[in-house]
Amino acid sequence: MENGEIEVPYKPTIRISTPIYSSDNVYQGILSVNYLAQDILTTISKQYGDSSYSFVKPALINDKGYYLCNIDSNKNFGFMFQDKKDNTIAIDDLELWNEMKSKKTGYYENGREVSFFMNVNPLTTIGVKSEYDYSWFILYKFNLDDLPVVQKNTFFGMNNRELFMLLGIALLTLIIVIINYYSKKDKEELNILSKISENINEAVVITDNNTVITDVNNSFEKITGYRKEEVLGLKTRYFKSGKQSVEFYKDMWESIITRGYWSGELWDKRKDDFLYPKKLNIYSIRDNSKGDIIKYIGIFSDLTEHVEEQEYVEKLKNYNLKTNLPNENLTNRLINDIIKDNKNNFSLIYFSIENYNNILLKANNNNFIKELIKRTRTLLKGEDFIAQITKNNFVIGLSSCDSREEVGHFINKFFNENKKSFNIKKEEVFFNIKAGISVYPEDGVTSEELIINAYIALENVLNEKGNKYIYYKPNLKIKMEKEIKMDTMLRKAILNNELNVYYQPQVDIEKEKVVGAEVLLRWENEELGNVSPVAFIPLAEKTGEIIEIGYWLIERVFKDYSLMRDKIGTDFRISINISPLQFKDEKLVYKFKEYAQKYNVDFKNFEIEVTESIFMTNVDGVNDKLNKFKEIGLTVAIDDFGTGFSSLSYLKKLNVDKLKIDRSFIKNYPEKDGGEIAELVTDIAKKLKLKVITEGAETKEQVNYLKSIGCNLVQGYYYSRPLNKADFYKYISK
Structure with a gap:
């Protein structure tokens, strides 16, 4: 339809629609695939276009008697047009139509003309179950006097396999x-x-x-x-x-x-x-x-060729063709077979190659997986197996270990074996692997339970630093269920107006003057209450929701700025944290410009904070993007300096303005910490002509120490906790 009218020339379409749900069963919408039915009609026409078969008059008819395809194309799709409502087989040949409806399949004789008809359900033909009795009729008419001897290994031209499959002829x-x-x-x-x-x-x-x-x-x-x-x-x-x-x-x-x-x-x-x-x-x-x-x-x-195809399809269903390892489908069967054999001791190790993409970039193919498989197989015995669930997720099934102690020995051997480097293009490469473990029958009595619980353990260890593997425990599942629930609510947080922006003042302690503020995000949910950023920010990073939240935050801060513009000076900096995931988004610089124009923002009053982790893969590429921010007037600070990558070589390369000392280097001063790292970072900043700011100062003694080592910019509870917009306005007005 075009503007309420049927398009001319008309384009008959087959539409297949299905509801779409997310992995956590939340309704997302409807997927519709439109297929031009003319392709089918053209195929049918070609089959009978040869004059050798012109004696056959084929037709495709819907369950209401309307022609979908007919020798007389003017009769096609009569149900669509008011002036063609009479173009039905019921009007052309009522007795034949009654015969078709009553018998579904058969033939009908009218003098020397014979009609063969067959009722087919196109949905059933392609393996789709439907609650609707949706069917077509295929009709052939031919005159006995015209029946020819058929040649060229075809009959009625019906050598098109696709047509056979689709229409079930x-x-x-x-x-x-x-x-x-x-x-x-x-x-x-x-x-x-x-x-x-x-x-x-x-x-x-x-x-x-x-x-x-x-x-x-x-x-x-x-x-x-x-x-x-x-x-x-x-x-x-x-x-x-x-x-x-x-x-x-x-x-x-x-x-x-x-x-x-x-x-x-x-x-x-x-x-x-x-x-x-x-x-x-x-x-x-x-x-x-x-x-x-x-x-x-x-x-x-x-059916020899067909069986060979079926065997290939069966392999597709059960194996990863690149590695020839069992996939998830076959893995489930292998585990269930082992359980049926009354194996009292069976363990599942679900592991992931965290640096898979980095290795793949160097290798330009996934041949390096063969090295992992070879190493693992040297450790397997008897019915033990390794399977590939996704590109970087694998499962090891252990039947040979009779106790948790033996599983522990195996997992240690596994990690020791994969600590070894291997070469890609003369460069040493290491696998970075983490694993979750479930044990039968304590952690599950079916393959699905064991796989899910091992995966839950893996998901938890992926978020931990230092740990390489953990065993499944019921509390991990509770934790994940809470996380899933939190994720569902977080996705609605913007829509439900649950997010708020807070500002924590940054003070020049030499001048005793507020010179900036860090923007902090807060989430208050009716069911969950005040959710700590420590809980929801990593979750938003993990799910990718941080990108949408980040843009909401930038726009909200720019809107707030338009109201506080008169209360701040030109050297006042509002600092916005940019997540590593959002930093990679190609739209980031464009969005800054878009919101700045919308709210008449001067970029000289703004600074972005980025963590060290973004520099670990491509320093030059990161620097190019930082330069784009600098070009529009933003300054750049490295957040949590000293807690991550902390390579001094990249500091000389990067176009940054400020280092931010993490609160962990000052919070225990002077009782348990002499402040040496804070002093060291301050000295490095001075040598590189960078500004330096410390967060987390809570006492007069800590502030005095920072002043003594030359770190004059301070952010912390000693001066102010994070404030909502109204309280922050009051604070900077004093």
């Missing part, structure tokens, strides 16, 4: 319909059918009522390797593979005798004794007068 069923039709006619006319059977890809075998073979076609010879004269007079059981049970054949013959046909897959034997799978349809032909079975007709195709 059973070509051979049509042949049987014609055979049934001709069985009522002059038997000489069956010669036409024999010519047809000689020129199709499927094998045809005809037997008497005792299953003795009386005729076969060319395709039978090609598929089985037997010549026609070799099999005439043989019974069909001669080709049995021995793979099917007596019950299988009993059910098959019961269907043939009671229903008149059987369809299924089985294994048979070629002339060279090679077993092959085939799709077989068997039909019984009865005498019209007595109703006795006089013949059987079998039509089959070789």
Whole structure:
């Protein structure tokens, strides 16, 4: 539809829609995929475009009787147009339409014209279950006088596999319909059918009522390797593979005798004794007068290629093709099989390569995983296995360890083995691995429970410094559930107006003057109460929500600035923390400019604080971005200096203005800390001509010490705790 009108030329569309949920089962919206139905119609038209098959008149009809595809294209999609509402098969041929609705599948004779029809459910055909009885009719019409001998190994041009799959057209069923039709006619006319059977890809075998073979076609010879004269007079059981049970054949013959046909897959034997799978349809032909079975007709195709495809699909379902390791699907089965074998001691190690992406950048491929697999396999015994769950997450299943102590020995060997370096392009590289461990049956009695609980342990250890692995404990699951709940609420925090901006004054202790403030984020939730930034900021970093929150914060601060502009001087700096994740966002500088223009902000009153962790991967790239901030007038401070990377070499390269000494280097002064690191950082800053500020000063004694070592900028509770906007205005007005 275009502006409420049907587009001309019209574009028939198939639309598939499904609701989308997040990993925590929160409804996100609806995904709709639109597929141009014209592609299907074009395919159908091509099949019958050749004049050799022009005697066939195909049609696709919906369950209301409207043509979706017809020889007369003017009749297509009549339901869409007011002036075409009469373009239905019910109006063209009511008796045929009634026959189609009552029988679903069959043929209808009107003089010399024969119609074959089949009801198909396109959703079922593609493996989709639906509560709606949604179906189409496929209709073929042909005149008996026009029926040609078919050549080129096709029948009615139906050699398009995609069309078969999509519409579920059973070509051979049509042949049987014609055979049934001709069985009522002059038997000489069956010669036409024999010519047809000689020129199709499927094998045809005809037997008497005792299953003795009386005729076969060319395709039978090609598929089985037997010549026609070799099999005439043989019974069909001669080709049995021995793979099917007596019950299988009993059910098959019961269907043939009671229903008149059987369809299924089985294994048979070629002339060279090679077993092959085939799709077989068997039909019984009865005498019209007595109703006795006089013949059987079998039509089959070789499924060897199909089975090979299925085996490939099966491998896709169960293995990572790049590493040939079991994937999550097969891992579940392996674990459950081990549990069924009454293994009393089974442990699962779920581990992750934290520096996977960094190694991948150096290697330009994932061949380095082979090194990890090789190392791990040297430690495995018996039914132990290693599997790959995602690109950088793996599972080790341990059946060979009879106690936690033995598991401990194994995990220590595992980490010691992977401490060893390996070379990529003549450069030494190390795996940075962390792991979570679950033990059967204490931590789960199914594969799902063991995998989930080991993963929960891994998620917890990923956030810890120093620890390489931890065992699952129930409190870890409670912690994660709380985290998931908190994440759900945090995603709504902006919408629910739960976030607030606080300002902590920064003071020049030499001049006793407020010269700036650090912006701090606070979250107050109705259910959770006041949530500590220590809890929700790392969570926002982990989920990526920090980017949206960060932009909300920048805009809110710029808006606040427009109200406090008159109360601050030109040398006053409002400092905004930028998370490592947000720093990588390409829109960051643009957003600063956008909000500055919106609120008439002077960048000279603003400073960004970045942590040392952003310099660890690409110092030059980081510096390029810092230069863009400097160009628009912002100053740059390195936050928490001394707690992270702390390489002095990058300080000389980076275009920064200030070092911020972490509160951990002053909070215990003078009782447990002599303040040496604070003094050292201050001296470094002076040598590099950088400003230096210390956060966390809480006592007069600490402030005096900082003044004595030349650190004159101080932020801490001694002067003020973080203040809301109104209180901060009052504070700077004094």
